[in-house]
Amino acid sequence: MKKFVLLIFTTILLVPFIALAAPPLGKGRHEPPERPGIRISRRLAGKYHIAPLLASLYPATVNILFLRVDFQPDADPLTTGTGQWSDCTTACNNDPDYWVNNSKTNFINYWKEASYNNLTVNVTISPKIYTLNNPMSYYGNETSAALENLIYDSITTADNDIDFSLYAAVLIVHAGAGEEADINSDTTNDIWSLYYRDNCISQDGNNSNPCLTVDNTAITEAIIMPQTDSQDGAVVDPVGVYLHEFGHWLGLPDLYCTALVCLTDGVGDWSLMDSGTYNGNPYGSSPAHPDAWSKVFLGWVAPQNVSTYPDPGIMALNYVETYPEILKLPATSSTRAQYFLLENRQLLGFDAGLPGSGLLVWLIDDDVINQRFQSNTINNDRNHPGVKLIEADGDFALLNASDNDLGSAGDPYPGSTDNTGLTPVSNPDSAPYSGDAWVDVNNISINSGVASFDVAFSPDVPSAVSAVRGCSATTVSWTASTAPDLAAYRVYRNGVFVREMQRTSFPDADTGVSNVYSVSAIDTGGHESPLSPGVTPEDQCVSSGGGPNRGSAPGGGGGGCFIATAAYGSYLEPHVMVLREFRDRHLLTNAIGRKFVELYYRYSPPMADYIARHGSLRFMTRLALTPLVYGVKYPFVAGVFALILPAGLIVIYRKKGRA
Structure with a gap:
C-alpha cells in the first residue's frame, strides 16, 4: 500500500501539465482532469513589468488565433466525421467554416459585453486549414502525450505561414466534433475541448524532447476547440465552449462539480463557467455571462460595500448585462471570508438564454475558494461550495445532481415564486456557513429591469440563554x-x-x-x-x-x-x-x-x-x-473576619469607655 501511495505521489510530481475541459452537454459524463489558467491580471501585469491595481490594467486588448486543422481521412466509428474539415456539411449548415466564422463574431462581442468594454479580443482565423499527419483518434484519448502531440503538430505544421509571437493565445480549431457533445457516448475517440498548459510542451509529452518554441516564443499553453459540437441529433453552437475555455485562459475555475462522482450541479445555467455554456437555442448560442464572483475576480466589477450600522435602507441595482453593479454584503459579523454578492440578471444580450430573470444572491466563501482553487474543486462539496447560488424558490435543485434542474425561473428573487425577502428567518434563509445570520434583504421587486430592495442587518443572536x-x-x-x-x-x-x-x-x-x-x-x-x-x-x-x-x-x-x-x-x-x-x-x-x-x-x-x-x-x-x-x-x-470584626468592635468600644 505504501508503495502504491508513493507511486501516485511521484506520478503527480512528474506530470505538471494542466488541462481544463469543457463541461459535458449531457449529465453523467466525466471530462479530463482540469486546473485554472493564469489569471488575466498576471498576464496583463507582465506586459508592463509591474504589479498594478487590478482596475488599472483595463481597458486591455488581447490578440488570439483560431488555428484550423484537420486530420488524415478515417472511417473510425468512434469518431465524428472522417477527420476532414470539408466533411462537416449537415453539422455546419453546408458550410465547413460556418461555426468558426460565427464564433469569431460572437467571441469578440461576448467579451466586450461581459467585460463592459474592459477587454477587447481581436480574433484572427488562420489563412488555411493545416492537415496533420495522423487521424483524429491518435489525439483523442486526452492523455498528456496525446494533447501535447496535437498542440505540437498543429503549431509546427503552421509555423512557416504564421508568426505565433503576435498572439497571446492560440485556439486550435480541429475538424469534427468535441467529445463533450457526445450525448450517446458512442464516439469516444473524439477530442474533448479543453484549455491545456505545461511548462514544456513536447512530442509525446516527453520532457527529454525539445520544448515547443516557434518565432522565438515558447508555447506553453493552448485551447483545443471543435469545428462543430453538433452530433447525436443535437444542434450545438460551439461558441459557448470556445468562451468557456477562454474563461479558463483568463484564470477562471470551473463552478460545476469536477469530481468523478457528483452530488451537486454547482451553479448550473447561471454562469459561463458551468452549464450556462450551453444556454440558448440552439444550445450554446447564447452563453451566460460570468457570474458575479467571476466578474469581481477578473476585475471587471468593483462591488459596492455597505455599512452595517446604520442600516443601508432602500437600494437598487441596474441590470448587470449593461451596468457593472454588484452589491457585497457581509454574511456574518464573525468573519470577512463569507459574504453575499447580489446582481440583477435580465434576459438581455448574451444573457437572453438564462432560465429566468431577477435578483441573484450568491453566498461566497473565500476560504474555500482559496483552498480549492488550484485543484479546480471549488464547488465539489455539496454542503460547503465556495460559490453558491441561494435559490429563491427554496427547492435546492442545484444541490441535487440526480434531477434535471440546472436552473429555473424560481431561482432569482422575486422569481416565479414571488419570494421578496431573504432574512435570517425566511425560507431559504440568509444563514452563512459559520456564525450567525444577520443579512436582511426585503421588499425585493423588479421594475423596468431595475431591482430595488431594502437592506438591513439584524442584531446578533442573544447569548447565555x-x-x-x-x-x-x-x-x-x-x-x-x-x-x-x-x-x-x-x-x-x-x-x-x-x-x-x-x-x-x-x-x-x-x-x-x-x-x-x-x-x-x-x-x-x-x-x-x-x-x-x-x-x-x-x-x-x-x-x-x-x-x-x-x-x-x-x-x-x-x-x-x-x-x-x-x-x-x-x-x-x-x-x-x-x-x-x-x-x-x-x-x-x-x-x-x-x-x-x-x-x-x-x-x-x-x-x-x-x-x-x-x-x-x-x-x-x-x-x-x-x-x-x-x-x-x-x-x-469569612470565619476569621467574623471573629476579628467583633473583637475589633469590642476594643474600640472599651477605648471610647476609658476616654
Missing part, C-alpha cells in the same frame, strides 16, 4: 445585547412566539418541564435575529418530599437562584453558581435548609421579576449579595 423552573413560574434569562439599535427581545416557547419585551428575563407562567425556550433580538427597524439555540428549564420547584423536583432537568444539579439570577443577569453567572452550589451542598441536606428553600421558591419569583425590571435595584441587590457570595465561597476567610 437559560431557563429555570420554579413552582409558580419558569424564568428565562439571557445576556443583554450590545446592538446600538436594539428595540426588544422576543421569547419563543416550543417554537411559538410568546412575548416581546425589553428586559433580559421573562417569567413564564407555563411551568412545563419539557418546554424548550429560544430568544431573538429585534432592532428599531423591525429586523429580527435568528433564534438562540433552544434550552429546557432546570427544575427548581421543591417537591413535597423536601427536595427540588428535578424531573427531566438536564444536569441534575439544580438551576439558578431567582433573586440572584435577576441581579446578575444569568443563572450561569459565577456568583449565582456559588450560591446554587451552597444550596445544593448545605441547605438541601437538612430539614431546616429544605424548609428555607421551599419558602424562598414560593415567594421569590415576583420579587426577582420586579428587581429584573429596574436597573438600580439590580445594582443594589448585587451589592447586598456580594458579601454573602464571598462568605460562601471563602468560608475560612
Whole structure:
C-alpha cells in the first residue's frame, strides 16, 4: 500500500501539465482532469513589468488565433466525421467554416459585453486549414502525450505561414466534433475541448524532447476547440465552449462539480463557467455571462460595500448585462471570508438564454475558494461550495445532481415564486456557513429591469440563554445585547412566539418541564435575529418530599437562584453558581435548609421579576449579595473576619469607655 501511495505521489510530481475541459452537454459524463489558467491580471501585469491595481490594467486588448486543422481521412466509428474539415456539411449548415466564422463574431462581442468594454479580443482565423499527419483518434484519448502531440503538430505544421509571437493565445480549431457533445457516448475517440498548459510542451509529452518554441516564443499553453459540437441529433453552437475555455485562459475555475462522482450541479445555467455554456437555442448560442464572483475576480466589477450600522435602507441595482453593479454584503459579523454578492440578471444580450430573470444572491466563501482553487474543486462539496447560488424558490435543485434542474425561473428573487425577502428567518434563509445570520434583504421587486430592495442587518443572536423552573413560574434569562439599535427581545416557547419585551428575563407562567425556550433580538427597524439555540428549564420547584423536583432537568444539579439570577443577569453567572452550589451542598441536606428553600421558591419569583425590571435595584441587590457570595465561597476567610470584626468592635468600644 505504501508503495502504491508513493507511486501516485511521484506520478503527480512528474506530470505538471494542466488541462481544463469543457463541461459535458449531457449529465453523467466525466471530462479530463482540469486546473485554472493564469489569471488575466498576471498576464496583463507582465506586459508592463509591474504589479498594478487590478482596475488599472483595463481597458486591455488581447490578440488570439483560431488555428484550423484537420486530420488524415478515417472511417473510425468512434469518431465524428472522417477527420476532414470539408466533411462537416449537415453539422455546419453546408458550410465547413460556418461555426468558426460565427464564433469569431460572437467571441469578440461576448467579451466586450461581459467585460463592459474592459477587454477587447481581436480574433484572427488562420489563412488555411493545416492537415496533420495522423487521424483524429491518435489525439483523442486526452492523455498528456496525446494533447501535447496535437498542440505540437498543429503549431509546427503552421509555423512557416504564421508568426505565433503576435498572439497571446492560440485556439486550435480541429475538424469534427468535441467529445463533450457526445450525448450517446458512442464516439469516444473524439477530442474533448479543453484549455491545456505545461511548462514544456513536447512530442509525446516527453520532457527529454525539445520544448515547443516557434518565432522565438515558447508555447506553453493552448485551447483545443471543435469545428462543430453538433452530433447525436443535437444542434450545438460551439461558441459557448470556445468562451468557456477562454474563461479558463483568463484564470477562471470551473463552478460545476469536477469530481468523478457528483452530488451537486454547482451553479448550473447561471454562469459561463458551468452549464450556462450551453444556454440558448440552439444550445450554446447564447452563453451566460460570468457570474458575479467571476466578474469581481477578473476585475471587471468593483462591488459596492455597505455599512452595517446604520442600516443601508432602500437600494437598487441596474441590470448587470449593461451596468457593472454588484452589491457585497457581509454574511456574518464573525468573519470577512463569507459574504453575499447580489446582481440583477435580465434576459438581455448574451444573457437572453438564462432560465429566468431577477435578483441573484450568491453566498461566497473565500476560504474555500482559496483552498480549492488550484485543484479546480471549488464547488465539489455539496454542503460547503465556495460559490453558491441561494435559490429563491427554496427547492435546492442545484444541490441535487440526480434531477434535471440546472436552473429555473424560481431561482432569482422575486422569481416565479414571488419570494421578496431573504432574512435570517425566511425560507431559504440568509444563514452563512459559520456564525450567525444577520443579512436582511426585503421588499425585493423588479421594475423596468431595475431591482430595488431594502437592506438591513439584524442584531446578533442573544447569548447565555437559560431557563429555570420554579413552582409558580419558569424564568428565562439571557445576556443583554450590545446592538446600538436594539428595540426588544422576543421569547419563543416550543417554537411559538410568546412575548416581546425589553428586559433580559421573562417569567413564564407555563411551568412545563419539557418546554424548550429560544430568544431573538429585534432592532428599531423591525429586523429580527435568528433564534438562540433552544434550552429546557432546570427544575427548581421543591417537591413535597423536601427536595427540588428535578424531573427531566438536564444536569441534575439544580438551576439558578431567582433573586440572584435577576441581579446578575444569568443563572450561569459565577456568583449565582456559588450560591446554587451552597444550596445544593448545605441547605438541601437538612430539614431546616429544605424548609428555607421551599419558602424562598414560593415567594421569590415576583420579587426577582420586579428587581429584573429596574436597573438600580439590580445594582443594589448585587451589592447586598456580594458579601454573602464571598462568605460562601471563602468560608475560612469569612470565619476569621467574623471573629476579628467583633473583637475589633469590642476594643474600640472599651477605648471610647476609658476616654
